[in-house]
Structures are given as structure tokens and as C-alpha cells.
Amino acid sequence: MSYQKVTVAGGGTLGSQIAYMAAFSGKDAIIWGRSEGSLDRAKARVARWEEAVKDYYEASQEELDAAQAHLTYTTSLEDALSGADLVIEALPENIETKKDFYEEFDKLADPETIVVTNSSTMLASDLAEFTGRADKFLGYHFANTIWRNNTAEIMAGPETDADLAETFIDFSREIKMVPIMVNKEQHGYILNAMLVPFLGAATELWVKGVAEPQDIDKTWMIATGSPMGPFAVYDTVGLNTAYEIHNGKSDEASQYAAKKFKERIDEGLLGVETGKGFYTYPNPEYLDPEFLK
């Protein structure tokens, strides 16, 4: 058995999903948040994940009750870290926020406590110096809706202990994830390193007026057998994320794409979240078998 007492710093979308899946898998999970308000929001999220996990795993009420019994919440970092085997940092993608956390963590945690970051945009080597334990630190990246998209990408930094990454193979399986070993530091890990250029190419076809989003999705779905195309992916992750990805780049094409996404966001077309994006939910056109004919 690997890490048993798992503290998740941050109860946002990913943090709350990770903590819930750990608890559902019998780990003693704690969500640490800075304020009661943030913990209340985390609890509301967990209630949603519980429903999703219930459906996905056809979980019994006993199993759901056991998961809740394994999950606690605290605003005290000292309490959160006391006896923790593993700390998973899932805070907002802001280097200052993360730096502040790691420095506070390093003061309070046992020097042997392992800590990992779920950051999508930063590497272990970007953050290692703040942890006071670069050898006991690595990148550990989950995808949204982790019960279904259950990859756990494990990416050591140059200073990480040679054996540490291996310990996350068992741990990942214990919390129902598929461990994916990333052998070198890579921005975007494996998944986003492919997803970003793929989505970027699709976006370019759309904003240049080459084809309609539905036709682009249809082409991809037929050609690759995928259950969704790039614009259905955007609807799923939310157009705000699409906007941020493109707005974060300075080239003209990305800026133009950001503008096009912003126009849709301003019209309330955020995707699944608002019931309307490139498709209308809950029964988007692309799920209709006629869509591919």
C-alpha cells in the first residue's frame, strides 16, 4: 500500500475531484482551503462528483457513504499537513499563489512529506525551489472528470529522487487512475502537448472561414472514429478555457481566435455549462447518429 493519508491543497474543479476519488478509493483525504467560503464551494463540487461517480461506477449507497466518511475539510494548513503521507497541490495556475503555498507548506510539513503539483502549465522544475525538498517533489497531472478521463501523468523534475516517480504507479492504480510515465519534463505533459496543437489547428480552420465547426467535428469523428470533435471538446472544457489558451499567445492568429471566442462568450455561448456553445445541450447534435451521415 502506498500513500494513505492524502491532503489536497485547493478544492477547485480538479482538487475536489482528486480528493473525492481518493476518498472513494479508501484513502484518508483532506481538502485544505484558505477560507470557509472556498470549502463550501468545494463541498458543492464534491456533491456533483458524487453523483457522477455514482453513475460511472454504479456505486452503492454504502460505498458513497464510505467515501464521504474518508473525506474531511479544513482551513488549517497545520491540521491538513499533520501526518500527511502525500500532499497534492491543486491551486490556481498562478506562480505567486503556488509559491506562497509551498513556502508555508515547507515550514509546517514534516521534512519527509512528499508533495506534488497538479499544475497543467508549470513544470516541477518551475516550482521545486519553493518546496524546500526538490527531491521529494514532482508533477502529477490529472484530467478533468477524472473518474472517466482517468489518466494520471507522472513527471519527475531534474532534481526529483530517482525512485519517487515509480511510487506513483501503485498509488495511481489504487485511486483508479491509469499511471502514465512521462520520462522527461515536457510542457503540457503528454495529453496537452497533443491536444493544444490539435485544437489550435481546428480553431484556425474555423476562424479563417475554411469550414463550419460542425463540419470540422464531423470530419474528425468520421476519419478517426472519435466520439467527439474539437468543437465538442471546447464546449466540454468551456469556451472560457478556449479563450484563455488563445489569449495567452501573442501571435496574430491566436489573438484573432481569442477575439472570436470572446464574442461567443459575451453571447453566453460557454458550452455545456450554459447549455449552449457550438452545440445545444443536454442533447448535442453530434451525439445524434444522423450527424455522421
Place this chain on the structure above:
Amino acid sequence: MSYQKVTVAGGGTLGSQIAYMAAFSGKDAIIWGRSEGSLDRAKARVARWEEAVKDYYEASQEELDAAQAHLTYTTSLEDALSGADLVIEALPENIETKKDFYEEFDKLADPETIVVTNSSTMLASDLAEFTGRADKFLGYHFANTIWRNNTAEIMAGPETDADLAETFIDFSREIKMVPIMVNKEQHGYILNAMLVPFLGAATELWVKGVAEPQDIDKTWMIATGSPMGPFAVYDTVGLNTAYEIHNGKSDEASQYAAKKFKERIDEGLLGVETGKGFYTYPNPEYLDPEFLK
């Protein structure tokens, strides 16, 4: 009813598939080839497509016999063009070969005959001048194994008649394709404009040593629900194609990738074709449900 008498110039992989699907759909299809040898090879290909189409459509012997009765072969371009409603050029991706064909075609064909190119790499505007009828010419792009990957991308050039592209919507449906309208000329049409950067990103992860091909595929399959990852795609299209794509680019990363593909080709690891590529066929690891666990 749209185009009935359809001449396909070139009986290679795509040409023979297009002609066979047209014949199977009740069109009068002719394959034109330069030599008896090339027609013999086309006939051997058609025999394979017949088996595949039989399985895919659960076609009866009567339907297969009718398809064969609708399909003829000739080395005489004059015969091939006589009375043709539509000519689909599916010759090798070599501009000289295509130029020679279009010039010969223009001399022999009725001035009203519509002609289209299935080229993946050239645009209608690259070839229009050779046809003597830029207004009656467009790009019409099929994907390999067209009975299953049945997109037909329709891409007019700047000089194409405004109404011509529309006529390919009905025609595509009549030959069991899904018409995809490409509204502006675009290298790679829609599909390859997405597939090439996606495969390129995956290749980069592999050749840089970030992750193993199997782990890259697994990550993509879990995250997107796709039935195959990028390296399974390479095995399917063949490593020779992967090599050519990368060798055709001059940047250092592409050249390095080409070298890595070449090493595998020299070892006979061409993919599905040789029974071994990144996976072993006919039962590749990635089709095993355990692969995603």
C-alpha cells in the same frame, strides 16, 4: 440524380476505392490506367475492396455482382472520357504527372466535362490552368478505406463556378460518402490540416524521449475516447507515409523524426502491412481492453 458516368483516372489505392464505391452505388464507373499492368494491379486492389465492402455493408452476392458489372477498365483515355459526366483524377502526387494528364484530358474530353482532383497535397488552384476549364474543376478529397472513413471533402478553387461545389453534395451521398464543404482553399483540406499537427506533436514526444508510443496512445485514447492513438494511426497508414511526411520538411525536428521512422522501416516495422509496427497485428495490444487499465 447527379453524375452517372464516372471516370477515375488512376487505379491506385484511392482511385480503385473511389471507382469501386461508385460502381457499388450504381454509377457507371471506369478506371483508366496508362498500361495493362497498372490495370491488373487496379483489379487486384478492387478484389480486396470488394471483400472489405462486402463485410462492411453485409452486401449480398447479387449486389457485389452488380457492382462488378458497373465497373470497367481501359487504357484508352479517349474511350474513358467518351460520354463521361465526371472525371476524378486520382493519379500519383506528382505535379508533372498530373499536368500531363490534364493537358491530354483537355484535348480529348467534351468541353463541358467536369473534372476534379483527389490530390491530398495540391490545391485546385495549383492545377486549374492545366485543365482548360478552371470553372469546371475543383478539389474532391477522399480518405483511405472510403467505405468506412467516408468523408468527401469538397473544395472549390477561386475560379470554380459558384454552383459546382453544391452538385457534389448529392453526388457524395449517392456514392455513400458524407459531403464536407470546405469554404476556402486550405492545404490539407480539413482532415489533414488537423491530423498533421496532431501526429507531429505525438511524434515529437516520442523522438524527444518524453514518453513511449504506447503510453502516448493510451493517454490520447483515455482522454478523448478515441479508438486509436497516433502511433496506431501510423501503423494503419504505414510508416512509409509517416517517413515521407517528416522527410518532406526541412526543420531539424522533422528530419530527426524521419530518421527514427527510417530506422524502423529498415527493420521491417512498417505497421499493419508487415504485421509489425508500433504494435503487432492482427491483434494489436491497443485493441485489448486491458490496454486502457
